[in-house]
């Protein structure tokens with residue numbers, strides 16, 4: 001594939017938000033380029049091995065459809081998605097299928113290093129490709145890097161961390177174990193309920209994803225005996241039906257700012273050591289894990305939070321809690337505030353009432369003071385509380401898709417993004433805003 005000098009839309013960052021943005025822009029006939037610094041798509045969904053998709057249904061209605069559902073369907077077709085869990089490999093294949101169907105160009109192993117702007121408009125990005133700097137122009141740019149890299153490099157407004165303390169959420173290196181005796185493991189859990197989280201359900205249905213979180217006494221003992229890093233609080237894993245495999249969201253890496261290479265390097269070291277320690281505990285002490293083995297660890301440490309854009313609207317924690325609705329809504333969510341606490345900070349998980357949902361306004365995707373720059377996914381314009389709810393994969397996909405729609409419209413009309421009538425975007429993504 002030959003990379004051209006000019007596109008209608010450039011999407012930087014090929015996580016679930018970027019894939020959804022590119023697919024929607026492509027479907028709307030915009031000439032679209034997706035730039036990704038890894039050699040594959042998926043971001044946290046693949047390199048971070050994050051699964052399953054968090055809650056996005058109310059009263060039996062699925063809030064996120066469109067490109068997100070297309071990704072799900074393509075994964076199901078390939079036997080790589082069961083219930084709401086999926087395999088990273090299948091995510092990639094499903095995404096490639098959709099990107100190529102939408103005629104998107106993709107540039108892997110490439111990183112943006114400079115944003116070339118005049119006043120409020122970005123003209124081009126300088127991209128490092130095979131150690132060469134190339135300049136690529138576009139009408140509209142979408143930042144789905146998770147770290148708001150375009151804003152950072154282009155000197156557009158962004159914020160980072162808690163508004164008062166500056167703290168960022170904990171990091172987690174995912175890993176997967178194989179050959180677990182799930183029946184034995186769940187029997188043990190049922191007989192030791194005090195050693196697990198209160199939110200757990202114990203009527204295990206082996207045709208669905210099973211979540212197990214706790215083993216508090218094993219964790220406590222291992223820490224007391226110096227066999228486990230004291231930052232690990234519990235062991236949490238999910239299993240895909242009949243696989244004998246578990247995906248572990250367990251390591252807890254504190255005190256890092258994952259927007260810096262220095263912190264990411266340290267986090268990698270700490271995370272891998274924690275994984276080794278937890279695997280020892282599982283294999284030696286936990287019923288059902290006697291013959292289990294470490295299948296794989298994620299390519300990179302999972303990052304929940306770094307920079308957030310400052311947009312025309314900032315989604316707040318109150319918007320989430322109160323189920324705010326907006327005239328320019330382009331997506332909906334029902335996942336509550338979920339902050340994985342830092343050192344000296346308690347974690348928070350605040351579920352919305354059953355049946356309640358909030359809307360996300362188009363303005364939270366439009367970067368303040370920018371004529372042709374949009375954000376979606378993890379770097380959406382929000383407070384720390386708002387962000388902690390919006391960052392999940394289904395919502396990231398929905399905000400990405402809305403960006404793709406707006407970018408395609410703005411390019412077609414040679415217009416600055418905030419001059420496009422939100423109703424036109426809403427019409428394109430109506431599947432994500434109507435019951």
Ligand SMILES: Cc1cc2nc3c(=O)[nH]c(=O)nc-3n(C[C@H](O)[C@H](O)[C@H](O)COP(=O)(O)OP(=O)(O)OC[C@H]3O[C@@H](n4cnc5c(N)ncnc54)[C@H](O)[C@@H]3O)c2cc1C
Pocket residue numbers: 012013014015016017018035036037038041042043044045048050051052053054110111112144145146147149171172173249302303304376377378379391392393394396
């Ligand atoms: C430990 C953990 C557990 C989680 N658990 C769940 C869960 O159970 N369910 C759920 O739904 N969500 C969960 N989440 C949240 C969710 O995974 C992420 O917030 C979501 O996947 C973010 O998607 P994204 O596309 O915005 O960003 P990312 O997936 O981070 O993608 C950003 C992409 O941009 C690329 N990039 C970055 N900088 C550049 C650059 N300069 N040039 C080119 N490319 C660049 C990166 O390589 C990456 O591919 C979890 C997150 C973590 C970290």
